[in-house]
Amino acid sequence: MIVRTLEECRQSERRVASDTWESVRMLLKDDKMGFSFHITTIFEGTETHIHYKNHLESVYCMSGEGEIEVVGGETYPIKPGTLYILDKHDEHYLRAYKDKEMVMACVFNPPITGAEVHDENGVYPLVD
Numbered sequence: 402m403i404v405r406t407l408e409e410c411r412q413s414e415r416r417v418a419s420d421t422w423e424s425v426r427m428l429l430k431d432d433k434m435g436f437s438f439h440i441t442t443i444f445e446g447t448e449t450h451i452h453y454k455n456h457l458e459s460v461y462c463m464s465g466e467g468e469i470e471v472v473g474g475e476t477y478p479i480k481p482g483t484l485y486i487l488d489k490h491d492e493h494y495l496r497a498y499k500d501k502e503m504v505m506a507c508v509f510n511p512p513i514t515g516a517e518v519h520d521e522n523g524v525y526p527l528v529d
Contacts, residue, residue, distance in 0.1 A: 403432060407440055415515060421447035430512040437512035443467060443495060443503040452492035454524050457510045459486045465503030470494045479503065 405427055410416065415426045421444055428438035443449065443465070452472075462483045469485055470476040472492040477485065487493070497503045517525040 403428070417516070417518060419449075419518060420444075421449045424507075426513065426515045428512070429515045431514070432512075435510070435512065437509045437515075439507040439509070441505045441507050443497040443505065445497050445502040446499040448494055448496045450492075450494055450522075452490070452522055452524050453487060453509075454490050455511075456513070456525055457486075457488060457490070459484065459508045461506045463504045463506060465497060466501040467495065467497040467503050470496070 407425060407427065410425045410427050415429070417424050417426065422441055423444075424439045424441045426437060426439045428434055428436070430437060441460075445465075462479050462481055464481055465479075467479045468476050469479055470493060472494070474491075477483075479485070513525060
């Protein structure tokens with residue numbers, strides 16, 4: 402059995418941050434569960450370009466408000482209780498509204514190792 406708290410993960414190398422988001426990676430590839438689980442905060446008033454070419458992701462909004470814009474497609478509102486699933490490696494922009502920092506629960510398949518950050522194209526590398 403694995404038991405961890407968000408706070409202990411936040412105080413470790415499992416916390417990774419950029420200018421627009423912070424990800425606390427609570428479950429990683431080394432845990433051998435076949436997926437990774439993260440609590441990610443999207444900072445208020447920011448936009449992040451993301452294109453997971455190597456991963457599938459499901460994201461559940463726990464708090465805050467914003468939107469996801471699929472490149473070449475629709476824009477969807479995000480608020481608490483919204484689940485979006487990037488089942489086609491959808492390239493997108495994720496935006497948190499001003500004064501509406503979003504806190505999201507995220508699941509990745511395949512699992513990430515923990516050190517990944519988006520490259521210039523919004524992609525996480527696939528690490529074996």
